[in-house]
Amino acid sequence: MKFWVSWSGKTKLWTVFLIAMSVRLAFILPKGNNIAVPYRDQNTYYELGRALVDDGFLGVPSNPEVGPYFEYRQNNPPPMGKIPEIRLKMIERWDAEKRLYGIIEWGAPSSFFEPLYPLFSAGCYKLFGDRFLFWRLLLAVMSSATCLLVFSIGRRLFSEGVGYTAALICAFYPYFVFYTVFLMSETFIIFFLALSVYYFVRLREKPGWRYGILFGAALGLLFLTRSIVLGLIPFLIVMLLIESPRRFILPSIIALVFFSLTISPWVIRNYRLHGEFVLLSTRGGYNIWLRNNPYYYEDELKLLGVDVPQSILDNIENREFLDYPEFTPEQDEIERNRILTTEGVKFIKANPYLFTYLCWMRFKTIIGVQGTLSRGLIYKVVGLLSFGIILPLGLIAFILYYKRWRDTVPLMLIFIYFVGVYSLTHDGLRYRLPADPYLIILASILISSTVNFVYSKYFGNDSQ
Incomplete structure (x- = not known):
């Protein structure tokens, strides 16, 4: 540990970044240009990117039944009885109507999907075609950069030790690595949420127009990746105003103005397309x-x-x-x-009883106690790391450090928001992942304190 203490701050950060990249490359390189299965939304994002390049609009291309994902589906049909009969009938009907999900017309622009990740897919498709290795490398860089943002958030709110601990956990966190292989929007929303929280913290430190602009713009990019985060923004603004209305009223207004400016091209485009105000996606x-x-x-x-x-x-x-x-x-x-x-x-x-039951099941799958333990050994180990270690440590730290509520509440608020909102609408742990870095930061308070105590007790007092 002495060698780590002796390194400069930049050396430590580069080390964290390179460790994160190395871990991700270890998973990405063996995959090469092959598609990752189950591909779920990957096919949709691929088609959205292709439509932007080939057809010039955000929507489903005029002919979506081409490409590597379609070929894989044709060559590897699911076993009989695996897919519910009702879904098979719906897919057949939608394909006959040439509408994705019976809503989005093939070969026409749509507002069903937020634009930012499809724009990334379009850029990758234009530059690299179906060489998915390069798509994944860009996601790996973004995911590794997220670790640096997590470090800065942890350091500025708590201590350098907390920042490094959280960043290193994120570097190895299996779910973050996993979604650099799967070409979906998870890595994007994790990054832009971290960028938003980083500028939120910077704005708290230095209230003013500069960080107000950057905070608002980052929130706008986050919204353009996943519009469901809209409800989180008022909570973050309220946290600023609770701390000091006089200091943060003007920066908050500036942030909201630049948030609006950032998303305005999307809103204007939707108005011109539909003839009415459309802020959220139509799904x-x-x-x-x-x-x-x-x-x-x-x-x-x-x-x-x-x-x-x-x-x-x-x-x-x-x-x-x-x-x-x-x-x-x-x-x-x-x-x-x-x-x-x-x-x-x-x-x-x-059907309130059915809805309540499904919400409870969704909550358990988002937390991870439902679903991960019913699968193989790897899923169980990874799931236990998440809800068996990180979750309880984060909750304990939140309780123990109640006097630091100005620092801990915004982090826990993000976690509660994602778990709460998606418990109403979706099931699966992937929908909680954008909030995991903030639970990891809270857990790192205890982990860092424990490491420092053990090191100072047995090896000296020069730890950080």
Whole structure:
């Protein structure tokens, strides 16, 4: 440990970055240009990028049934009975209508997906084509840079030791490494959330126009990656104002102005496309239908170890909601989204017990206690690292350091927000990952303190 203490700050940071890159390269290089399975949303993001390059718009390309993901699906069809019959019928119907999910028209622009990650996919597709190794290398750089942001957040809020501990944990954190192999938006949202929190911390240190601008712009980029974070922004602004209304009122206004400016091209584009104000993506209604229909994604629930009790299924009201609406050709994606949202809310109100049960199951899968333990040994070990070590240590640190609430509450608030919001809408641990760095920082308070105590007791008093 003495050699680490003797190194300069820049040397330590470069070491953390290189360690993170090395770990990610160890997973990326063997994969090469091959697709990662199960590919889930990877195919969709690939098609969105291809549409931007080949067709010149953000949406589903005029011919989505090409490319490596489509070829893989054709050559490796799922076993009979694995996919629920209702989903097979829906996919067949949607393909016949030439609409993704029955909402997004093939060969036409759409507002179903936020634009930032598809723009990244488009750039990679333009530069590298289907050589996915280069796509992954860029994600690895971004993921490794996130470790440096985590270091800076931990150092500025607590101590250098906490910052380095958190950064090193993030460098090896299996889930962060995993999503540099899978070409989805997780690495993007983790990075831009970390960038937003970093500038939030800097704004607290130096209230003024500069960090107000950077904080607002970072929040805008975060929103353009995953619009569900919109509800988090007021909480962060309130935390600033609670600390000192006089010092932070003007920087908060500046941040909100530059947030609005950053997302304005997206909002203007949507208004010109749809003829009305569209801030959020248009997939909310589809998600409500999908995530409250236990028959449509029955296979995913079983993979997570969730088996909805028959007593609940037998008492479902408004069963017509379980059938996907029959839209007319004149209804655009805005109208279809409204119909799905309205009908979905009616279904939830008619089935509060089912909704509560599904929310509880989603909560457990997001935390990690449901799903990871029902899989193989590697999943169990990784899951235990997350909810068995990091989660309890983070919660303990949050309680023990209650006097530092100005520093700890924003971090825990981010974690609670992601877990709470996605418990209502999605299942799976991936939706919690953007908040994990802040739980890791809290856990690192205890880890760093323990390491320093042991080192000073047995090896001297020169640890950091």
